[in-house]
Every structure is written in C-alpha cells, then in structure tokens.
Amino acid sequence: xxxxxxxxxxxxxxxxxxxxxxxxxxxxxxxxxxxxxxxxxxxxxxxxxxxxxxxxxxxxxxxxxxxxxxxxxxxxxxxxxxxxxxxxxxxxxxxxxxxxxxxxxxxxxxxxxxxxxxxxxxxxxxxxxxxxxxxxxxxxxxxxxxxxxxxxxxxxxxxxxxxxxxxxxxxxxxxxxxxxxxxxxxxxxxxxxxxxxxxx
Numbered sequence: 001x002x003x004x005x006x007x008x009x010x011x012x013x014x015x016x017x018x019x020x021x022x023x024x025x026x027x028x029x030x031x032x033x034x035x036x037x038x039x040x041x042x043x044x045x046x047x048x049x050x051x052x053x054x055x056x057x058x059x060x061x062x063x064x065x066x067x068x069x070x071x072x073x074x075x076x077x078x079x080x081x082x083x084x085x086x087x088x089x090x091x092x093x094x095x096x097x098x099x100x101x102x103x104x105x106x107x108x109x110x111x112x113x114x115x116x117x118x119x120x121x122x123x124x125x126x127x128x129x130x131x132x133x134x135x136x137x138x139x140x141x142x143x144x145x146x147x148x149x150x151x152x153x154x155x156x157x158x159x160x161x162x163x164x165x166x167x168x169x170x171x172x173x174x175x176x177x178x179x180x181x182x183x184x185x186x187x188x189x190x191x192x193x194x195x196x197x198x199x200x
Contacts, residue, residue, distance in 0.1 A: 001060050001067050001104070003029060006074065008114055009052040011098045014040060020048060022069055023098050024056050025114065030106040031098065034058050034069025044071070050094040051077035051118050080122045088191040089121045089134060096138070099184045100145060100176045107144055113137045127198055131161045138168050147175045162199045166192065 007024040010031070015021050020039030025031050034056065039048055047054060053075035060067035080086040097114060101107060117137045120130035139152050152164040169192070173185050 001029070001032065001058055001063070004055065004057040005029065007032075007054050007056045008094075008111070008118070009048065009050060009054050009071070010094045011050060012036070012039060012048050020044075021066070022048065022056075022071065024054065024069075024071075025097060025101070025111055026056070026106075027108050027111040028106055029104060031101045031103050032056075032058060032067070033103065034067045034071075036069050036071060039071075046076065046078060047071055047073045049076070049078050049081060051081075051090040051122075053077075053115070077118060077122060085127055085191075085194050086121050088187070088194055089127070089130065090118060092187045092191045093117055093121075093134065093137065095184050095187045096141065096172070096176075100141065110137075110141060110144055113140055127195060128158050128161075131158065131165060131195065135161060135164045135168065138165075138172060142168075142171060142175065145176065147171065159199055162195055165195065 005026045005028060007026045009022065010025050011023045012020040015035065018038050018040050020036045022034050022036045022039060023031060024034070036044065038044055052073060055072045055074055057070040058067040077090060080090065093114060114137060117130065117133045120133045124130045135152050169188065172188070177184060
C-alpha cells in the first residue's frame with residue numbers, strides 16, 4: 001500500500017515512547033492505518049486530532065507490513081474540540097467510523113458525507129445546523145454496511161431531528177456493535193444528553 005491522498009484523521013493510539021498508530025479515512029482506499037514516527041511529539045500533536053483534514057503519504061515494503069505514514073495538516077478542527085457540544089459530535093462521528101468500517105474498503109460516499117458533517121459541525125452556529133447531517137450520516141453508514149433502513153425524514157424542526165437521532169440509537173447499538181457496544185456507544189449517549197438539553 002503506497003499512495004498519497006487527502007484524508008480525514010479518525011483516531012490514533014500510542015506506540016512505543018513517542019510514535020502512534022494513526023487511523024485515517026480516505027476516499028479511494030477507505031479506512032487505513034499507518035505508523036507515525038513522533039506522532040505523540042510536540043510537532044505532530046496538533047495534527048493528530050480526530051476530525052482534522054490531512055494529507056497522508058503511506059509507504060510499506062510488503063502487503064502484510066503496517067505502512068509508515070507521513071501526515072501534514074490541511075484543516076484543523078482543534079478550535080472546536082474546546083467547545084463541549086461540537087467536540088462531542090466530532091468524537092462520536094469519528095468513533096463510529098473507526099469502530100465499524102472495515103480497513104482498506106473504499107466508501108467514497110461515506111468519506112464525502114463525513115467531511116460535510118464535520119464542516120457543518122464546525123461552522124454552523126449551533127447543533128440546529130448540523131444535527132440533520134449527523135442523522136443522515138449514521139443512516140447512510142447503516143445502509144452502506146448492509147443493514148438497510150429507510151432514509152430518515154429530515155424535517156427542519158429540531159425536535160423532529162432529535163427524535164430521528166434518538167430512534168437510530170438502538171439499530172446502531174444492535175447492528176453495528178452487538179456485543180461490544182458499551183465503550184463506543186457511551187460517546188453517542190453523551191452527545192444525546194447534550195442535544196436533549198437543547199430540545200427541552
């Protein structure tokens with residue numbers, strides 16, 4: 001796997017003293033993982049934030065080897081990670097994506113939809129401007145992974161959007177996570193609690 005591409009930074013985990021394993025969503029290659037030397041260092045720490053738009057170059061010597069990744073920041077979501085509601089939404093969207101998509105399987109529509117969702121979260125004046133996009137992304141992910149379901153009726157009314165969000169909780173939990181739902185779904189529950197306060 002050798003390529004260079006724009007990507008959405010989805011998640012990372014520590015590796016060794018200063019390195020990290022990055023997970024990124026690309027349009028043509030789907031979800032990919034790469035070893036980032038110095039990924040936890042001062043220079044790359046601002047780049048390794050979920051939701052960031054990055055340029056990634058992946059290089060590997062064999063198909064079975066974890067590729068080495070070089071990552072450059074294109075657009076930062078960091079300013080919104082200090083705001084509780086946008087941060088909760090970005091964290092949930094990225095956790096959902098990294099926990100459900102198979103690696104190296106392209107989903108170009110999901111890539112585009114996630115990019116649009118993250119842009120909406122960061123630039124809409126409130127959740128009223130992006131909740132419909134969140135529900136649409138969740139429903140699209142369910143369909144793309146073979147769990148069907150009709151497209152939600154996205155009325156402009158926030159209460160109706162919140163109800164559509166609430167109704168997707170069970171199918172996401174039961175179909176996408178089955179026996180391993182608790183940790184990941186906690187991020188959706190936290191987001192739902194913040195949205196519920198807006199809906200009251």
